[in-house]
Amino acid sequence: MSVLKNLQNLSDLEFYKCAEKLQDDITDFALRNFGLKRSPRSVNQIIKDIEEADQETINGIFAKYGKKPNQGFNSEFPEWFIENRKLHLIAFTDTLIENIIAANIIHPVTIAECDQRRCLQDAAIGVCGNLYREFQYLKRHLPINLNWIAGTIALIQYEKLLKGWRQSDNKIRNKIQNKQG
Known part of the structure; x- marks a missing residue:
């Protein structure tokens, strides 16, 4: 039909x-x-096996601007x-x-x-x-x-x-x- x-x-x-x-x-x-x-990433996720001296330098830079190096970053x-x-x-x-x-x-x-x-x-x-x-x-x-x-x-x-x-x-x-x- x-x-x-x-x-x-x-x-x-x-x-x-x-x-x-x-x-x-x-x-x-x-x-x-x-x-x-687009998942948030920290410095440690971006740079693997970072040397301790470099990590301290990064921590100092982040502290200067009131940020933490392990906080999440958005993609570019x-x-x-x-x-x-x-x-x-x-x-x-x-x-x-x-x-x-x-x-x-x-x-x-x-x-x-x-x-x-x-x-x-x-x-x-x-x-x-x-x-x-x-x-x-x-x-x-x-x-x-x-x-x-x-x-x-x-x-x-x-x-x-x-x-x-x-x-x-x-x-x-x-x-x-x-x-x-």
Whole structure:
């Protein structure tokens, strides 16, 4: 038994499943701080087998500035930068899913509805470009290994399924125009 188009489940759409997987992968990557080791480290963790004289020199320098040599140090990347980039990536994936859902809800019966649906599809495709650009930006500014998330980047490029979905709407648009014309 077939299901009416307006009652079909959204998860049956391959591009939607792909977008959900992309969202999950990017969220996992962001939760792991892009694979950067950001755990606090002390001098003893950075310099192994430090000589006693050098340790005393270090202790003196730290004491001069009111710090302890065994306290934790943050990594060389500012926390605000990492958090900002994580929020960008997650916002892009949220927008991608929102645009796909909003476009899929519209079952056009007029040219205006076709145009509205197409704008949302275009926006979803644009988000894929922004995601790809964001990963290139991260690669330029952080020592992350994009091979680690090569599958995710491939999913971004796999979003050409969205273009196929948008192109299939041309048939609907032509039927509506033929009815009106």
